Structure formats: structure tokens, C-alpha cells
Amino acid sequence: MNRRTVLESSIGAALVGLCVKGFDVGVEAAGQPGAPAASNVLRQDGVRRIVTANNAQGKSFIVSDQRITTGQFPSLFKATGDDPLGPGAPGEMKTFLPTDMPQIEPALGGSSFHYVVLPPHRSDTKPVWHRTLTLDYNILLAGELVLMVDSGEVVLHPGDVVVQRNTSHAWRNNSTAQPVQWVAVLVPIRRQA
Secondary structure (H helix, E strand, O other), rough: OOOHHHHHHHHHHHHHHHHHOOOOOOOOHOOOOOOOOEOOOOOOOOOEEEEEEEEEOOEEEEEEEEEEOOOOOOOOOOOOOOOOOOOOOOOEEOOOOOOOHHHHHHOOOOOOOEEEEOOOOOOOOOOEEEEOOOEEEEEEEOOOEEEEEEEEEEOOOOOEEEEEEOOEEEEOOOOOOOOEEEEEEEEEEEOEE
């Protein structure tokens, strides 16, 4: 069993634990009183999974937006050392595109796990578009988050999962009052030379 398999299994187990047990994520617990808590990310109708990709011109798009409902512990996504971007779709580019934010990428063979808080929207704030040489697993915990890709955008709700696959993207919080919270796991996709 290689490091990627162990990491994917750990991420899957963490997500299953999050969904099976329910997860009360309150902004109050993070020291921000007055913001509403996400009462529970457990959903009776499964887990919504959004997967991004790059088209033949290198533009990012949503390749899949579906609710996964099968099984007690549904498999949400799988990538391997031989196929680090995971399964694709017709018209999808499988070539790695260059990063524009290497400072947030983990070292080859490693990973990074982030707890992200995006503050309420301000009129003078512009989204930060970026692409990394990583496969990212994002799980929204609280608030309403907008994922922007070159071809459009999608609104995310607590419990939604985004599999970000070396695509240009940005995040936006449309709320002017409440922060958004999510966790992100970044796994490098560069092949060893």
C-alpha cells in the first residue's frame, strides 16, 4: 500500500466519520460568536460531489455534479499513482497544467490539510484565481460557498464535497455577514522523474 492509497483511505474515513456521526461545526466554537452553526452535515439523500476538470483548451469546468447515495460508506473519488487525476470524462484534458501558486503545494509524496475560513464578502474584495499541481478534496462545513471555474460557477452547501483536479478556480462567499468554513486536503500530482 503506497502513501497515496493510505492518504485516500484516511480522507475517506474522515469524511465518512463526518457524515455518519454528524458534525456540529459552529463558528462560535471557532471563537466567532453570533454566527450560525452548521447543525449537521449528515444528509439523508447522500453526499453531493462536484468534480472539476480542464477541457482540451485548458479551461476549467465542472465535469460532474451529482449526489452519491450508494452504500453505507460510499466511495466519493479515487485516484492512483498511475492516474493521479482520477477517472475522467470525454473531452477532458489529462495533461498537467502549470501551477501559479507553488507556495501552497505540499512536497511530492506529502499532503497538506487546511481548515479554511473565508470572511464575509466585501465590495472591495476580488476572488483569488489560482491553479495548483494538486488533487484537492474540499468539504464544506458551514456557510454557502461559491466555486468559480472558467466555464461558470456552482453554489455549495454544508456537506458538499469538491474534488479539484489541477484546475483554475476561485472561491467566493456571497454573504456580507457570515464567514464560510471548509476543510481542504491537497495531494501533489507531479510524477516522480
